[in-house]
Amino acid sequence: MNKKIYIPVIALVLLVIVIQLIIHASDAAYYLTQLTMSAYYVLVVIGLCLLMGYAGQISLGQAGFFAIGGYISAVLTTYNLLPYSDSGIIKFFSKLRMVIERQDLYGNRLLSFSPWVGFFAAVAITVIIALLIGIPVLKLKGHYLAMATLGFGLIIYRIVLGTAIFGEADGVSDVPGFVLIPACALEVNGSISLRIQNYYIAWFIVILGMIISVNLIHSRVGRALRSIHGSEDAANAMGVNISKYKLYTFILSAVLAAIGGVFLTHYNGSIGPSEATSMKSIRYVAIVAVGGMANIWGTLIMGVLLNFLSLRGYFGTYDDAVFGAIFIIIMLFAPQGLLKISQLQKICTYFKSRNKGHERASP
Amino acid sequence: MKELLLEIKRLDRFFGGLQAVRDVSFSVLKGMVKAIIGPNGAGKTTLFNLISGYLKPHSGSIIFREQSITGCKPHRIAELGISRTFQTTKLFLQMTVLENVMVGRHTKTNSEFLSALLNLPRTWREEKQIKEKAVEILEILSLTDIKDEYAANLSFGQQRWVEFARALALEPELLLLDEPAAGLNIYETQEIADLILKIREWGITILLVEHDISMVMDISDEIIVLNYGQKFAEGKPEDIQKNPEVITIYLGEDNA
Numbered sequence: 124m125n126k127k128i129y130i131p132v133i134a135l136v137l138l139v140i141v142i143q144l145i146i147h148a149s150d151a152a153y154y155l156t157q158l159t160m161s162a163y164y165v166l167v168v169i170g171l172c173l174l175m176g177y178a179g180q181i182s183l184g185q186a187g188f189f190a191i192g193g194y195i196s197a198v199l200t201t202y203n204l205l206p207y208s209d210s211g212i213i214k215f216f217s218k219l220r221m222v223i224e225r226q227d228l229y230g231n232r233l234l235s236f237s238p239w240v241g242f243f244a245a246v247a248i249t250v251i252i253a254l255l256i257g258i259p260v261l262k263l264k265g266h267y268l269a270m271a272t273l274g275f276g277l278i279i280y281r282i283v284l285g286t287a288i289f290g291e292a293d294g295v296s297d298v299p300g301f302v303l304i305p306a307c308a309l310e311v312n313g314s315i316s317l318r319i320q321n322y323y324i325a326w327f328i329v330i331l332g333m334i335i336s337v338n339l340i341h342s343r344v345g346r347a348l349r350s351i352h353g354s355e356d357a358a359n360a361m362g363v364n365i366s367k368y369k370l371y372t373f374i375l376s377a378v379l380a381a382i383g384g385v386f387l388t389h390y391n392g393s394i395g396p397s398e399a400t401s402m403k404s405i406r407y408v409a410i411v412a413v414g415g416m417a418n419i420w421g422t423l424i425m426g427v428l429l430n431f432l433s434l435r436g437y438f439g440t441y442d443d444a445v446f447g448a449i450f451i452i453i454m455l456f457a458p459q460g461l462l463k464i465s466q467l468q469k470i471c472t473y474f475k476s477r478n479k480g481h482e483r484a485s486p
Numbered sequence: 487m488k489e490l491l492l493e494i495k496r497l498d499r500f501f502g503g504l505q506a507v508r509d510v511s512f513s514v515l516k517g518m519v520k521a522i523i524g525p526n527g528a529g530k531t532t533l534f535n536l537i538s539g540y541l542k543p544h545s546g547s548i549i550f551r552e553q554s555i556t557g558c559k560p561h562r563i564a565e566l567g568i569s570r571t572f573q574t575t576k577l578f579l580q581m582t583v584l585e586n587v588m589v590g591r592h593t594k595t596n597s598e599f600l601s602a603l604l605n606l607p608r609t610w611r612e613e614k615q616i617k618e619k620a621v622e623i624l625e626i627l628s629l630t631d632i633k634d635e636y637a638a639n640l641s642f643g644q645q646r647w648v649e650f651a652r653a654l655a656l657e658p659e660l661l662l663l664d665e666p667a668a669g670l671n672i673y674e675t676q677e678i679a680d681l682i683l684k685i686r687e688w689g690i691t692i693l694l695v696e697h698d699i700s701m702v703m704d705i706s707d708e709i710i711v712l713n714y715g716q717k718f719a720e721g722k723p724e725d726i727q728k729n730p731e732v733i734t735i736y737l738g739e740d741n742a
Binding site: 335338339341342343344345346347349350352353354356357358359360361362363364365368371375417 | 538540559569570572576580588591592603609656
């Protein structure tokens, strides 16, 4: 096994710990909140990076998948099933502990699905929707694929904005925390007392996402994806089933976006239609572009940095404009992305050859 | 008696009103080098694209190892043991030479999406085999020196060789070569011709399309001449060379 590929993962683990310790020491714990939220957005851009950078397929609908994840989990965990509590099916779910009782903010009894049910339902529905959208849409290329996925994103936005169960313009609020493991009280929850715990939960999920991404990239499948990006005809001649791999990667990216949506919704305690806008989708694409397209580590860095700055409000009311501007600048001056892997490699080989030169010079 | 490997039966393909391939039938025996020649627009590349699945025939059938592959998708045909190169080399430019050849092992390996995501032990054992085999192929073709070079940085001639290496990594039964000598100088053409003969010695059957007539005459066991999408002549190189009608096609009426 090539263990070298995990070195950056270990570096990331250490960095996550070091940043937490620095923040702890500098008494600026509030930064953890934005770092936690950024982590969930990073999950979206990692998935998109696999799709765009490796399989070479663009999606301007990732916010749609994020919203599908977030909204499904939000609705399932907040919809009050108390009126139906006598029905057999709800009793059955209660027995399986898939439906749990809690109290809302005003002390009223509330019976709703557990977050784990919400999570799995969100993932399952995302897979189905990605499958249904992906099969016809991935036959398209370039601008056409971009437009089709944009259309999908717009539909999702309009659905959540216009449907009563999704709270229309208000979105869904009072979403409970997500108790991951009851035994050790691990809970995705935005309350200040759980801030450090949540920072680690979020980054643990990102690290898992990075591990599977790194595995994928350095596998037969990852090579096949890059070959599709290189030349579809040649990939085909090598026996790569192009449409299958495109579809699988599309589904993977959708699932990562949905998982980000589920966790961020439970962390924030709410989700609104702004998460489903195409501006969000464009933001994700812009982040992958600055990150270097086929560079998941670059995408991770840019994902954290830009989301953090945005969430801290450094871009003020020009938030979306900043991402739009980034997009234009990247497309004009570095269409291959800013942190381009091949450039980094060129720098590496340059230094290597220089060192070799020195060795030769001094026998 | 030599075994029949590929059989083309009455193949037709139209592009709108133009009939690019018209009622073409021929067969390829195991172990031979067979060449398809003909003037520009004779339908040679179309025929290749039909055999490798990039185009679907409007009628007729293609039988490979006694199994119909008519209308199969290209990746399926590659899995069955037909590998190809392209007229304009199509390497994966953003990948290294080694990685390009490793993609060629795709059909011989089977770790799928889920096992790749989890990097199961099976996956990395297989990964090691893929790499070893790719290195071996590069050694045979004397490409070891450039194995870590990005394909985009290679010269045209090198790219052609890497494309050969990649096509051979599939361990095909039948290798389709679309103008292997296009754009190469005399020396490079000779090297490619030697390589093709070497590949035949390994027991791989070769079907090629080529413009370089002298090379075709040197290396082929049999030649098919296409003209306006139709099979015009078929036979041994010396017969084709003597055929006055073939000379007419190539040199024009007046010179005949």
